[in-house]
Each structure stands twice: as structure tokens, then as C-alpha cells.
Amino acid sequence: MWRLHHFALCPFSRKLRLLMSEKGVPYTLEPENPWALREEFYLINPAGRTPAMRHEDKDLVLADSRAIAEYLEETVEKNPMINGPAANRAEIRRLVALFDENFWGDVTAPLLTERYAKRVVLRQTPDSRALRDAMRLADQHLDYCDYLIDHRRWLAGATMSLADLTAAAQISVVDYLGGIDWRGHESTRGWYSVLKSRPSFQPLLSDRVDGALPPRHYADVNA
């Protein structure tokens, strides 16, 4: 059985939880706090980051959510998520990078710092300007999602892909932290509520972290 070293509000861990569930890969969760990484965790992932994944029977340790997603794609046939001709696969991976790097850096990381780490771990006052900037950038990223959804059935094309799971994982963390203003983003809201209704999403919607409760609409699959 796989053990996923994760943090409940880590969007990269969430992406893998969605992916494994969609592909029917069983796993257990091992909580790790990215703000207080244990010495021993560096032996599992020298980058010192969640997620990392272990399989004792296979004597395997994997790290980095994109490397792990590619591994799952190559080894588990069910529900391919990096699919189609090479150009489509490149488009899926471009969007994965856009959400894991730009959306993460512009929006998710500042929200996690200001609304979770500072409040719960570091006991500092949130920087309201950083929060305002992040929420303004969230709005621009959602505009781009709206544009994609208005032109395609799913973010990267005709079928659900790792791009959708990656984007939804990032958005879900920001939504948990009250950082998404859904007004004016009907297309993305519709796409997100379809994803939210999937069985793979339910464990993410019922996760709670100490010290930060989500807004009421967060776990409402009809919202």
C-alpha cells in the first residue's frame, strides 16, 4: 500500500489524492507539517517538501507531485489523466505548471502564509496588503479559467485531465481560506462544482485543520 506524506492544505498533496482516487489506487495518509518539517522527513524527500510517497513492498520513495503523477500515469492504466496526442499532453502539462507555479506563487502560497501559517503556526499579524494582492491575482487567474472553460469542455480539452485536478486542488485550498470571490466567474464555478461532486473530492471537502475553519460554501457541492 502507498503512504502519502501530505499536509491537509497542501495543494500538491491534494492533486495526488484526487489523482489516486480517480485512478482507484489505494493509499494511506501520513500527515506532515511543512512549517515544522521533521529531520527524518528530509531522508524521505531531500527537498523537504510535501508530498512524498512511499511503497514499502516495492522499496520505493517518490517525491514531487508532478514526478509522482507521471509515475502513476505510466503504471496505472485506469482513467488516464495525461492523455491524447503529444500536443494535447503538452497542453495538459503547460496548465499543470501554470497552476502549480503561477497560481500557487501568486495566490495559494500567500493565502496559506497570511491566513494559516501566520495565524496558527507563526502567531504573527497577517499582512492585509499581501492578502489584497493575492485576491486580485486570484481574480485574474479565474478570468483565464473562465476563458478556457468557455472554449473547451475541460481545462485542457475534451476530456478531464491532470490540468483539472491540479487547478481544482489549488482553488480548493484558496476557497478553504476564504480567498475566492466567485462572483463573475460562473463558468469556472460550474466546472468546479462538477469536480466537487465527484467521489474523489469528498475527502478533501471534509478535511479540517486546527485554527482555520472554511467558509460555509466550501464543502457545499451545490454552491
Next chain:
Amino acid sequence: MWRLHHFALCPFSRKLRLLMSEKGVPYTLEPENPWALREEFYLINPAGRTPAMRHEDKDLVLADSRAIAEYLEETVEKNPMINGPAANRAEIRRLVALFDENFWGDVTAPLLTERYAKRVVLRQTPDSRALRDAMRLADQHLDYCDYLIDHRRWLAGATMSLADLTAAAQISVVDYLGGIDWRGHESTRGWYSVLKSRPSFQPLLSDRVDGALPPRHYADVNA
């Protein structure tokens, strides 16, 4: 013919230049300055980052160096660089992420900011503490490279892979900016000088940017 939108000291662009040359894929270079990105470049890459790559005949626009590397791997048979069983491929991709994210964030990005952007583009004084921190972290990353090279023929295993090209691309930018102290890193130095001697590396070693000249050892394949 491919057109690679690049910046001479962008390590992600350098990785693709090495990869395309190793795979024998012809391309032309289109310079782009990441500190003064043109409006029109956002139409090519909505993430506003180098590298991006276009092929007019194929009507294709690709972005993100990892997505592009996977595309080349899938479409060009010669010299596979993400090779072997799934576990090896996961190890290659883990190391690609380690260099593109951790080494980049800890070392390359601060060096580029302090020793290039502030000097040449922004006309600000470099922050000597940021430089010292980056060089201390460079040393730790090179320790990890030494450890890998002492246990394996190449960074990710028995054959040269995208991990080697990625690491060498990052290191080459930092070396250009005088940020690598090679003392005590004989293993990595040996590995790097083998890479430096390859034909694919020569164009990188002869590139120069305005306002910042590399130290003498930078282009010396015997150093």
C-alpha cells in the same frame, strides 16, 4: 523549424537548448527579456515566462520547460533523456524538479536578481546578505550533487538524463555570475566538466549578456 523564445541566462531555456541539441532537433533562438516582457509575449505564453516554443508549420505553441521536454521526449526518438523503468523515470523527474524549483529558488533566482537584474536592468544596489545566503545554499546543493555523483555514474543513474541537463543548466547560469565556489566539490566539478565538453554545451559557453561578464573559468572546458 522550432523557434525557442529564450533569455541567454534563463536556466529553463538553457535546459531546452541542451536537450534539443542532444536530440538533434534544429531550432532558432528568439531573445526575450524576462524583466521587460512584451505584451505580445503573453499571447505566446500566458504565464509570461521564458522559455516558450513555436512551430509555424505544425501550428503549435508550447510553454513550460518541463512540458516541452516531455513533448520532445515523446516525439523525438534519438537520445532518450527520460529513460528506463517507471521508477527511474520518477527519479529523473524528482531531480529535475529539485533543480528547477529548489536550486532555482535558493540559488539561481537570487544570483540573477542581485548580480544581473539589479545591476543591468533595475539599477539598484545588490543586497550582499541575499548573495551570501544564496552562495551558502549553492554549497549545500553541490554537496548533494557530490553525494549523487559518488553513488551513480550520472545524477539519476547509469545514463545521462534530463536531470543532468537540468542541473548543468542551472549551475551554468550561477557559474556565469561567479556564484559557484568549486572548492571541495571535486565530484560535481568532474561531472560538470564532462558536460561542458559536449558539443551541445558550446553555444551556452559562448553566450554573453550586456553588463555582466563571466569569470575566466566559466567557458574553460578544462576547468
